[in-house]
Amino acid sequence: MPSRTLETWPHGAIMLDAQHTRFALWAPDAFYVSVELEDGKSIAMLPQAEGWFEAEIKCPAGTRYRYNIDGEMDVPDPASRAQALDVHGWSVVVDPLAYQWRHPNWQGRPWHEAVIYELHVGAMGGYAAVEKQLPRLAELGITAIELMPLAQFPGERNWGYDGVLPYAPQACYGPPEQLKALIDSAHEHGLAVILDVVYNHFGPDGNYLGQYAKGFFQEDVHTPWGAGIDFDRREVRNFFLDNALMWLLEYRVDGLRLDAVHAIDNPGFLTELAQRVRQQADVGRHVWLVLENELNQASLLTHDFDAQWNDDFHNVLHVLLTGETDAYYSDFAQNPTDKLARCLGEGFIYQGHTTRHGHERGEPSGHLPPSAFVAFLQNHDQIGNRALGERLHQLCSPQALKAATTLLLMSPMIPLIFMGDEVNAEQPFLFFTDHHGELAEAVREGRRNEFADFAAFKDLERREHIPDPNALLTFLQSAPGFTENTQSQFYRHLLSLRHLHIVPHLPGSVALGAQVLADGAVTARWRLGNGSVLQIDLNLGATPLDHPAPPHLLFETPATDEAHLAPFSARVALSPVGEHL
Numbered sequence: 001m002p003s004r005t006l007e008t009w010p011h012g013a014i015m016l017d018a019q020h021t022r023f024a025l026w027a028p029d030a031f032y033v034s035v036e037l038e039d040g041k042s043i044a045m046l047p048q049a050e051g052w053f054e055a056e057i058k059c060p061a062g063t064r065y066r067y068n069i070d071g072e073m074d075v076p077d078p079a080s081r082a083q084a085l086d087v088h089g090w091s092v093v094v095d096p097l098a099y100q101w102r103h104p105n106w107q108g109r110p111w112h113e114a115v116i117y118e119l120h121v122g123a124m125g126g127y128a129a130v131e132k133q134l135p136r137l138a139e140l141g142i143t144a145i146e147l148m149p150l151a152q153f154p155g156e157r158n159w160g161y162d163g164v165l166p167y168a169p170q171a172c173y174g175p176p177e178q179l180k181a182l183i184d185s186a187h188e189h190g191l192a193v194i195l196d197v198v199y200n201h202f203g204p205d206g207n208y209l210g211q212y213a214k215g216f217f218q219e220d221v222h223t224p225w226g227a228g229i230d231f232d233r234r235e236v237r238n239f240f241l242d243n244a245l246m247w248l249l250e251y252r253v254d255g256l257r258l259d260a261v262h263a264i265d266n267p268g269f270l271t272e273l274a275q276r277v278r279q280q281a282d283v284g285r286h287v288w289l290v291l292e293n294e295l296n297q298a299s300l301l302t303h304d305f306d307a308q309w310n311d312d313f314h315n316v317l318h319v320l321l322t323g324e325t326d327a328y329y330s331d332f333a334q335n336p337t338d339k340l341a342r343c344l345g346e347g348f349i350y351q352g353h354t355t356r357h358g359h360e361r362g363e364p365s366g367h368l369p370p371s372a373f374v375a376f377l378q379n380h381d382q383i384g385n386r387a388l389g390e391r392l393h394q395l396c397s398p399q400a401l402k403a404a405t406t407l408l409l410m411s412p413m414i415p416l417i418f419m420g421d422e423v424n425a426e427q428p429f430l431f432f433t434d435h436h437g438e439l440a441e442a443v444r445e446g447r448r449n450e451f452a453d454f455a456a457f458k459d460l461e462r463r464e465h466i467p468d469p470n471a472l473l474t475f476l477q478s479a480p481g482f483t484e485n486t487q488s489q490f491y492r493h494l495l496s497l498r499h500l501h502i503v504p505h506l507p508g509s510v511a512l513g514a515q516v517l518a519d520g521a522v523t524a525r526w527r528l529g530n531g532s533v534l535q536i537d538l539n540l541g542a543t544p545l546d547h548p549a550p551p552h553l554l555f556e557t558p559a560t561d562e563a564h565l566a567p568f569s570a571r572v573a574l575s576p577v578g579e580h581l
Contacts, residue, residue, distance in 0.1 A: 010052070011239055012079030012167060013093050015061060021093050023055045023065070025077070026235045027212040030069045038064035038090055050235070051213070061095035075208040079239070080168045082176055083152050087164050087206030096250045099180040106187040108254045108286030109143055111306045111414070112371050112506035115495060116194065118146040118379055119419040122157055123429070123479050127174035127182045133482070134189045140422060140488065141495025144192040144288075146257060148380055150179070151198065154205040155434025157475045159384065160196070161259065162203030162433060166243050176251075183252055192254035194288060195247050199240045200263035201225035205439055223263045231266035240269070241276055248277060248287060255288025257309075262294045274304035290374060296348045296362030301372045307414055310373040312349035314382055316340045317404055320520055320540045321396040326454040331356050337516050344411070344524035344536075345514035347373050370412035370509050370526060377401075377408055378418040380429065387451045387466045389428030389478065391420065393487075399568040400540055402490065402557045406570035407538050409494040410502065410555065412509045412526050417491075420480035424487045430467050432475040440470045497555055501574055505530040518545055521565065531577040539565045552576065 010024045023035050028051025035043045035055050045053035045067075059065070064084050066074050076083065080091035117137055124130050130145075137145065150170050151163025160170075169179045186193050201223055202209070209216045210227075216236055221228030230236050247253045256277075261270060274289055281287045291300060291308045301308055316332045316339045319325060325333035332339055332349070339349045347365035355361050365372075376382075378392050393401055408415050420427065435443050448463040467474045508529030514522050520541030526534045535550055547565040549556070550573040560566040 010235075011242060012077055012081065013065065013091070015093065015095055016056065018095075019058055019060055021057055021059050021063070023057065023067075023077075025053045025067055026051055026239075027053055027067075027069065029214055030212045032070050033212075034068045036066050036068050036074060042068070051215075059093060061093050061098060063093040064090035065093065066090055069212045073208070073211065075212070076165065076206075078165065078209055079243075080152070080165050083165060083168050083171050085171065087152050087154050091168070094176055099177050099184075101180075101252065102184050103187045106252070107282075107284055108288075109190070109192050110286055110507075111288055113143050113503055114192070114288070114414045115141060115143045115409075115498070116146050116374065116414065116416040117142040117144065117419065118148065118376075118416055120148045120160070120380065120429075120478075121150065121173050122160075122170070123475070124419065125479070126172070127178040131182045131185050134185055134191060136482065138189040138191055140492050141499060142191065142417070144194055144254070145186060146194040146196060146416070149196045149198050149259070152206075153203055155436075157432055157434045157472075158203075159380070159431060159433070161198055162205070163198055164203045164206040166197065166199075166240070167246060180251060187252075192286075192288070193252075194255040194257050194290065195251075195253045196257045196259060197244065197247070198259045199243075200229070200260050205435060218265070221265050225263075228263075228265050231264060231269040237269055237272065241273055244273055244277060245280055249280065254286065255290065255306075257290045257292065259292055260294070261291050267300075270300060271304055294361070296350055296365065298348065298351075298363040298365040298368055298372075301365075301368055307372050307374050309379070309416070310343070310348065310375055310413065312339075313343050313373065313375045313413070314377060314379070316343060316349060317377060317407075317540075318382070318392075321392065321400055321404060324395075328356075337519055337522060341514040341516050341522045341524070343514075344522065345511050347511075366511070370511060371414055371506055373413045374416050375408055375411065375413040376416040376418070377404055378421055379416060380418065383418065383429040384431045385450075387454065387463075389430035389467075391425060391428065393424040397568060399558065403538055403540060403568050403570035405490070406494060406555065406557055406572065407536055409491070409498055410534075410572045411524070411536060412502065412506055412511075412528070412534065415498075420482070422488050422491045423480075423482055423485055425480040425482070427480045428477060429480070430474050430478050431469050432478060433469045434475075435470055444468050444470060494555065497572075501554060502528070502534065505532060517547055517565070518543065521545055521547075523547070533575040533579075535571075535573045535575075537565055537569075537571040537573075539567060539569050542567045549573070550575075552579070 014022045033045045033053040045055040077091040081094035082092040084090040149160030152165040152168040153162045156172050183193050217227040218230045219227050289305045316336050319332045319336045343349045348362050350362035351364045448466050505528035512525040514524035521539040523537045545565040549562040552573050552575050554572045554574045556571040
């Protein structure tokens with residue numbers, strides 16, 4: 001791990017040795033700053049150039065502290081490595097070297113081997129409870145777990161996207177050492193760990209930066225969450241760059257998923273982040289960088305980032321599976337089968353095409369490898385952003401879902417599975433928070449107003465029945481069960497086929513195009529890196545098609561005669577090298 005100095009890692013409390021800690025705070029709008037210790041000591045911080053304050057204090061790991069601004073306001077460390085209780089209370093000095101890694105030589109896994117399982121640590125019971133699920137997930141065929149955001153948030157429960165202290169893992173899930181133990185155990189089971197990080201905004205409760213460092217924000221740039229973050233400022237850029245490096249180097253996570261980067265008004269920041277990560281990671285170590293980006297900027301996937309979540313894949317399949325065309329699904333309502341064919345043949349559906357809002361979205365993506373796209377049928381957004389949190393198996397026929405799952409798990413795109421998908425969990429995944437007072441009321445009403453564009457909730461009275469995000473029951477209902485069943489057996493079988501026949505040959509894969517067979521039915525082909533050709537025929541329509549089965553059939557659901565492609569079916573064929581389907 002690289003050494004930390006005020007020059008290379010300035011933000012926060014950095015232990016210099018077992019008994020001494022350096023504190024550094026960027027507070028350009030403050031006149032006086034002190035470090036307040038829980039034992040009552042108050043130590044003045046020395047002002048430095050460009051708005052910095054610094055102090056070196058004799059205090060060991062575990063010391064509780066906070067900053068006082070101008071003698072008027074006590075605030076947590078914005079770069080706190082741990083909080084004693086919540087976002088408003090004491091920060092805690094953390095020794096980053098205290099945890100003894102059992103698998104220090106783990107180098108990660110190549111990106112093409114990724115089969116990602118997205119999970120919410122709180123809904124699954126905390127770091128230790130997630131650790132108990134690792135053997136089951138590895139046996140299922142998962143190769144990576146993706147943790148929804150862990151940054152300390154207000155209250156005891158939250159989706160994770162209201163975090164305000166990005167360096168501090170959420171305290172109610174367990175201490176930092178327990179998170180490291182989870183990551184260590186994941187590596188023991190051959191599982192990589194991706195962390196979802198939020199660098200586009202802070203949550204609405206517990207962020208004090210604007211009161212002593214107004215330059216952190218751009219008041220003239222607006223995001224859905226308020227003033228934009230000013231990434232033009234070096235201190236601000238370093239705050240997030242160093243956070244990314246902390247997770248990758250100190251916690252040894254294997255990759256980051258960057259939330260909603262279209263809300264970061266500074267493309268240079270993304271490039272610098274990728275370059276810094278590649279430079280700092282050990283030679284030979286596999287580190288994954290994945291984007292969520294509504295702009296579909298294929299150019300970011302050429303060199304700097306491994307992949308992007310492909311919302312287009314989800315959205316068009318959701319329309320075909322459920323018939324829903326409300327709100328953002330309306331962008332996929334016209335000619336959805338043609339759109340699916342474009343997605344399978346070229347990656348993004350929107351590649352400079354105009355959305356329902358009249359905006360052009362996307363860049364040409366057909367030159368990118370299939371592994372540049374993370375595909376999914378469900379994720380936290382697509383379930384949790386439903387008013388009642390229903391899962392896909394509750395919205396479409398079982399056989400249609402099996403066919404779509406076959407496409408997901410057998411295509412050369414990187415598959416992502418949301419917790420509970422693999423057992424058709426009955427529990428919803430709702431939007432939950434733990435706000436109080438006026439903020440709680442605003443979140444509750446805002447949540448209900450979000451669904452005014454959905455036909456089922458246009459009536460105000462219907463919207464009154466949408467679960468209250470702040471109710472404890474809303475959170476408790478979102479904890480999935482994981483009972484083994486025929487669905488998990490289906491996943492296990494498909495993933496075993498993927499790992500045996502497809503994954504070894506994904507490097508060098510290219511799409512050969514996709515054609516529409518009929519409404520709801522497509523055929524798509526890819527040449528894998530070893531020269532073999534993968535073909536998937538998919539029929540999400542209710543009518544059988546005259547479409548003979550190709551030779552070298554690898555899998556089909558349901559089993560049918562060779563001359564027809566049955567309703568709600570999928571077939572996968574893989575030609576030997578040198579032969580063509």
